[in-house]
Amino acid sequence: MFLVTEPYTQDNIDAAEQRLTARMNAAADHTTATDPAPPGRGDPDTARSLRTLCETVLARTTLDSLSSFLASNLPEPRGARVLGCILQLRHCEAARFWWQYAAGAGDAASAYCLYLHHRALGEDAAARWWHTQTSRIQSPQPPPVSAPPAPPCGPRSTSACPPSSPSCWNGRR
Template sequence: MPDAEASEAAADLRALCETLVSHTQAAEVDDFVTEQVPDPRSALALACVLQLTDTDEGARFWWQYAAGAGQAAAAYCLYLHHLALGEDVTARWWH
């Protein structure tokens, strides 16, 4: 993947994370930790905060968790994340 495409994917991911974080109401994440594990919507918001603070490993973990729990936006974040890294096969899988 050319560097321009990876840069565009990284910029898109940042914009998506900024949008998700800024449009997530506090009431949506007040139940962050349920009895056993974080709520999937809260995990998505956490992943985006981690991404915005350059904590890619943590962000990827929480996106995978949220995507596995049915959060389509988390799967799309993973798609963009892997595109930004030039990992086309993995990106297509998440897409």
């Protein structure tokens, strides 16, 4: 095991970014939108749609936008989505974990990736659930507009009464 004993220099960080860029480019070079669907009873068209979505996510992501994901202890949802897409393009099942992490933090695109992922695998119930979650994340329910009912004027009262009423609290204030 390698133990870091000195702080990372800017050269170390630059070298790490270059390695990540090379890996992302290599992943994009070795995959195409016509790769077959995962084995099983899934939908190959949905698998291609997921692959296209992942390629688009990666094509529109810069390393600068991932700086908070790479440098923080608690990854940002957007970075988790990107990592999920990288893993999906490498046919790695761990993609689902990162999409679940990001979707749980309110990232609708990750929830949609999970919808496509489950649909591509033929897991229709899970796919429907994630599709519903995508809709909920995109348009959260507004808070209720009605005010809560007024509390009764005392703990023994069964109906609300004005504060000056002698019947409240048995005449005590």
